């Protein structure tokens with residue numbers, strides 16, 4: 001077997017450790033939640049691999065997590081009989097950060113502890129949170145299915161390096177041993193540990209066991225017995241009935257599956273019966289993840305089949321425009337050996353995706369249409385974080401286009417603020433007598449859109465115009481021609497027919513002016529030659545002398561700029 005070896009952490013790990021120990025100190029008990037969460041993931045992975053290879057259970061099929069402490073040695077040990085790690089896995093999983101976008105994440109850190117603490121929560125600290133209370137962590141682990149002498153001991157003081165050596169480990173899985181820092185002895189208590197487990201890890205579906213404690217009349221103190229007891233409810237949270245689950249439990253379960261430190265914005269939990277039978281527990285996060293725009297990122301849905309974990313990030317279960325949704329879907333119909341390829345084809349999966357999409361849209365509608373200000377504020381928060389992603393749904397999900405369109409919010413000349421709060425319904429409610437179109441202008445940013453010369457006539461007539469400045473807007477508009485029977489019209493395109501918004505006198509005056517300037521227009525056309533497709537007398541300006549407009553059927557100026565920037 002290879003000798004004991006000392007290796008260095010990846011630079012980002014060092015940075016993370018430094019930052020985490022200080023910024024999360026006020027919330028230090030979360031170390032237990034993180035380590036139990038990992039133990040539970042390890043059990044899930046074992047169960048999944050064992051579907052095709054039951055030998056991995058090694059005659060020890062009862063998956064469980066044990067939490068123990070030793071007052072004299074000042075250690076806390078979290079043990080599982082899950083999948084375990086081999087040498088290479090221990091080196092890469094515990095010595096590097098595999099998350100996509102790690103570099104970008106670290107470049108965003110400001111050095112301001114309070115701000116960084118919030119960011120770090122979003123990033124998720126996982127295993128390394130043990131170093132908040134431990135000045136040394138020992139991991140003894142063996143991968144399921146490998147011989148007993150292929151165990152691995154990983155050890156680190158969290159300073160910059162770790163050691164790794166081979167050990168004998170008869171039982172598969174992992175023991176995480178925390179050697180407590182000076183002053184952290186409060187955790188060496190059954191009562192304390194049980195409280196933390198019940199608070200953060202009650203939803204874990206495996207039993208979490210601890211030694212029983214009993215009052216000893218002779219010694220006049222509590223002593224640990226040889227017997228173990230289960231501390232949590234030990235049933236998968238989503239299988240419990242809604243009325244038996246507290247909001248706190250829903251919240252902790254969210255943190256477990258999402259690796260997010262913050263509370264979710266909203267959730268929906270349903271058992272669906274009928275053609276396809278499944279349970280869904282879906283969450284909308286409060287904040288967008290730092291890597292939301294990463295194109296390689298898959299969705300956030302964990303797939304279970306009859307309570308057996310099958311895969312993370314089952315992107316087929318949710319459309320791309322709802323990729324921010326986190327949660328669990330547990331199907332009663334899919335085969336246990338289902339693969340990503342099978343998911344692609346499956347009709348059950350299609351039914352689940354459609355059903356889940358509807359649930360998420362309903363959840364958003366409930367927030368958006370609520371009379372309760374707190375709910376409305378939640379929707380505003382949602383829109384700020386995820387509005388741009390939801391807009392992709394207009395192009396991606398033709399079947400739900402109308403529903404999504406109702407959820408859209410825009411900045412508008414009505415408030416002249418960049419807050420995106422105006423819905424199409426709000427706009428229609430404020431339409432002028434005789435107005436039959438929904439007018440909008442697109443721009444690179446709010447300032448450009450708001451000061452567009454195309455708006456002059458609309459401002460003069462008191463007609464509201466939506467100000468669209470998100471990157472996806474032009475693309476989205478190519479899929480959205482009207483809303484509630486009213487055409488969406490760009491104020492920067494074509495001849496701009498104001499229809500009934502113009503009165504007879506104005507129309508007559510326009511015709512006269514056009515005749516009057518006919519010669520000038522012809523001269524300008526000749527001198528501009530190929531540079532302009534057409535020259536027209538316009539009535540849409542009140543202050544500016546001239547402006548450029550795009551043809552009805554052509555790409556707008558803003559989209560052209562975007563395509564150019566993208567190198568097209």
Ligand code: ADP
Pocket residue numbers: 034038039041042080082083084085093094124125126127128173174259
């Ligand atoms: P995350 O859980 O978000 O992946 P962590 O920092 O919590 O990140 O854990 C890092 C990785 O270390 C895990 O993804 C897993 O591969 C491995 N790991 C941690 N704890 C265990 C464990 N008890 N058993 C097996 N693997 C583990």
Ligand code: MG
Pocket residue numbers: 034037038126127
């Ligand atoms: Mg983890």
